[in-house]
Amino acid sequence: MQFLYWFIGAMVLGAVEIFTLDLTFAMLAGGAIAGGVVALLGGPWWLAMFVAIGVSALLLFGLRPFLLRSLRLKGEAEPQTNAKALVGRAARTIDSVSESGGRVKLNGEVWSARTEEDAPSIPEGTEVRVVRIEGATAIVEPESEA
Numbered sequence: 001m002q003f004l005y006w007f008i009g010a011m012v013l014g015a016v017e018i019f020t021l022d023l024t025f026a027m028l029a030g031g032a033i034a035g036g037v038v039a040l041l042g043g044p045w046w047l048a049m050f051v052a053i054g055v056s057a058l059l060l061f062g063l064r065p066f067l068l069r070s071l072r073l074k075g076e077a078e079p080q081t082n083a084k085a086l087v088g089r090a091a092r093t094i095d096s097v098s099e100s101g102g103r104v105k106l107n108g109e110v111w112s113a114r115t116e117e118d119a120p121s122i123p124e125g126t127e128v129r130v131v132r133i134e135g136a137t138a139i140v141e142p143e144s145e146a
Contacts, residue, residue: 006032007033010036011029023064023068028059086107087130091107091113091138093125094124096123097115097121099116099118099119111136115140116131116139128142
């Protein structure tokens with residue numbers, strides 16, 4: 001009867017993996033299945049636990065890195081999301097932007113913006129490029145400098 005707990009645990013871990021998609025819980029589920037097989041064959045609980053931990057560790061540190069590399073296309077950089085995805089994008093100033101502040105229209109949203117230190121002010125309506133994001137402020141430079 002102990003093997004049922006192992007297999008139920010594996011199913012729960014598999015369900016959690018569906019929501020995380022990082023292959024960690026799938027590797028733990030593989031260890032739980034291995035522990036369940038030991039329990040099904042009549043092994044003591046401590047042996048099932050040892051096998052589950054060992055198989056989970058092997059899968060996590062041996063198979064998971066290989067699978068993660070295989071899932072990404074060769075030569076393709078990891079996709080940028082959130083603020084990192086905005087670096088390099090074009091924007092338009094809606095106020096004059098200086099090193100002390102200003103506002104730009106970036107990706108359909110209004111962002112607070114500023115220039116690099118010692119850079120000249122950028123007049124309203126100028127096309128700019130985002131150099132980096134610091135908190136909720138876009139650091140920009142005129143398009144012609146980019």
